[in-house]
Amino acid sequence: MTTLEAGSATPTLATRFARLFLVTGTGGRYPPLLTAVLLLPLLVLLLFSFLYPVGRMLVGSLFDPSFTLHNYARIFIEPLYLKILLRTLWIAFAATVGAFLLGYPVAYGMARAGGRLVFWIAGCVLIPLWTSVLVRSYAWIILLQRKGVINDILIEAGIIEQPLKLIYTEGTVILAMTHVLMPIMILPIYGALRSIPKELPQAAANLGAGAFTTFLKVILPLSLPGVFAGTLMTFILALGFYVTPALVGGPETLMMATLIGQQTTVLLDWPFAGALATFLLAVTLALTFMFRRVLSTFGGFDNV
Template sequence: MSFPVSFSAAQRQALSVGWLRPHSARHYAIVPSLLLVAPLLAILAIGFLYPLTKLITLSFSGGPSATYGRFFTDPLYASVLGDTVGIAVAVTLSCVVAAYPVALVMARLKGRLALVIAACVFIPLWTSVLIRSYGWIVLLQRRGIVNSLLMSMNLTEEPLKLLYTQGAVVLAMTHVLLPFAILPIFSTLRLLPDDYVRAARNLGAGPIRAFLYVTLPLSLPGVFAGATMCFVLALGFYITPALVGGPGSMLMANLIGQQTTVLLDWPFAAALSTVLLVMTIVFIVVFRKTLSRSKGFSGVY
């Protein structure tokens, strides 16, 4: 291979070994590839890896017995962790159950009606979580719209306690996280060819059987993606449980906020954050490994 006379010996050697010259037209050379990836790696290191390392280091600053030992010996913190996981699971299930019919209708409709439904899904994403949480307070308080409607219909004689309950937290969080479940399921259903369902119908399957044996299994990757996103977001929710759940609904995010802003116990707050992070990773890995055995999940990631 011949090189221009102006090239130095080091440049010729680098080109000959392929550091600067790609092996084919479809692949970048090593040095240009590293230069292209370097800004992304720098942002990842500064914005994620460094704060995460500082967080884990801070959790050990007071000694493992003073932070992690306190968490594992006091049953209060285990109870808060259990409540957090339970609410996250309930919110995830309710989001998936409510999102699938909406995503199915969005995937099958066309024209203006499909745009109207899509707008109803996207508009809540443009609204602040704080505003939506206050909206549920207006609806569920003792003299709110729901209680006033129930009493006006003579269904109840006195206002029901709807606000500051676990059910109110699950309902409000489901409303906030519902678009994050609808969109992945919709994107999966939109890509499914109609020929599969049509072939099942031609072979004698009814609409319900065709849905259960064709549409549902093929849409499981979107269901899994939406469920994972909702579960991870629900584990770290702070504003909605604090407003709708009140002091009686203490989740891990609220506990961490209390340790940092009220008690100023930063090492213990870092330990709580690390435990929540590790538990989230473990749940995602176990959830994915368990459900990936199903044929419908083979295409996830």
């Protein structure tokens, strides 16, 4: 072996660096060290913004100051807290269903629209999403309060004589949450609908299927991954919603997030607030796991 061949056989510093950071491994995957470097900022952010606060909250709920399960026992002993949990689940479910029923036609129209129309529809979806939740919630107060826009129109039209109670009700909370969360439902469905090849509905029409049959047999099944993704995100966000229920809801529509806020800011009972938050997190994770198990029965939705 010549000196040149021996030198070429010895990996240089640049070659070792390339193997560690630049060259992809088997199957196009990155080397472990490069993968770790790329994931490090996300892991640090996850540690300090989620794991550390949740850990402190869990420790505070279990040690008050010594180890105790009293804070968690209160959730099951006093019927009020389970009632609030069931109300939270119901309102989150109703808002998710409403967002789907109103959002799917919008996503379908965006997917089928062409030219400038799709940009106008997308603007109507994205501008509310970019607007503060606080602003959108106050808009509902202006519309629905006793001297609001809707009551003034009904009184001036002679339909009613006294203002209706349109705000601080369960229906108002569901309506406002549906409006706020609807863009979260629309965007995944729109992405799924856009990925459907145009030839498939045309082939169904050529085979004699009508518009409704084509939608039911072709378009809707192929858009289910987007439906499931939007439904899951909307439902999880609705479980922890705070601003909108606190503004447009009342004592009869108290939800878990509002209850936790009262425990921390009004009653200053941080251990019990930590127990409520941990319990809500556990319920959310359990429902998410059950939802994914249901999706697995359909098959083909592993990435949802």
